[in-house]
Amino acid sequence: MNLGQPLSDSSDFSEDGFVVFTSKLIVKDTGTKKGRGVYANQMFHCGEIVEKCPVILIPKQLSLPIEVQTLLFDWTTLAKAEDLYALAAGFGSMYNHSNPSNLRYAADRDGKLLLFIAVTTIYQGEELTINYNAWGGGVDADHNNWFETMGIVPIS
Template sequence: MLFNRNIDQPLHIEVRESLLHGRGVFAKSRIRKGVLIEQAPVIFLSKEEKETLRFTKIYHYYFLLGNPEKQTAFSFGYASFYNHSAEANAFYAFSRNRNTLNFYAYRTIEAGSEITINYNGKPNDKSEVYFPNSDEP
């Protein structure tokens, strides 16, 4: 994986406006199936901290990793900008050893394409995803 040594950001992805929802993560170059796209560090939040997020702009950007009562995490890097798709071209896995969310190409992603994940955890999971009304905390 290519990284810019000065800012530790992947050179092959970028965040820009998305047709799916607001901003999204896009491939700047072709990413082959199975390649690690990004390793995003996470910090875990207490139940109280998670509840406090309801009153902030970052409320819709946290991850639930396992038990929602114990595994609420906020991730850095581009992690919170990957949009949902029921037919995602990438997936993520939590690394307990490194406390990172690791994003991988589920299939080859062409340059210019938006990189999507399935918020249900599996790339082709067709289950509905619940998105709270953005006007309500």
């Protein structure tokens, strides 16, 4: 895909016709059961902030459909806030799971942001992933607690 030119032919689109890109990130079909994923459109170095996502804070006591719950981050744990979830704008709620992941995430409580940070060198074209099971935005976990809580079978 030539980022300097307008989208002009079918080679510019993924199989489902959906591609979103910025200068740093691309959302496209993974070609797997996972569906869409977020990919690096440049190289990122270990420790580099890949994305800063504004968050929408949602009280935990609200009854939300499972389709929404799977998009939320535990702001209570991440930002040491009281009984809140965070919905990440930008691409933050679109990162797929991997164990270990190549990103960790952390809260900027005052800025109401989620920061997604490379934990290894990430090369252009590589899918960006987070670990859904790791507590507090970590990289790896030895359990599937998030998937079990959500009633979802992990996709390998």
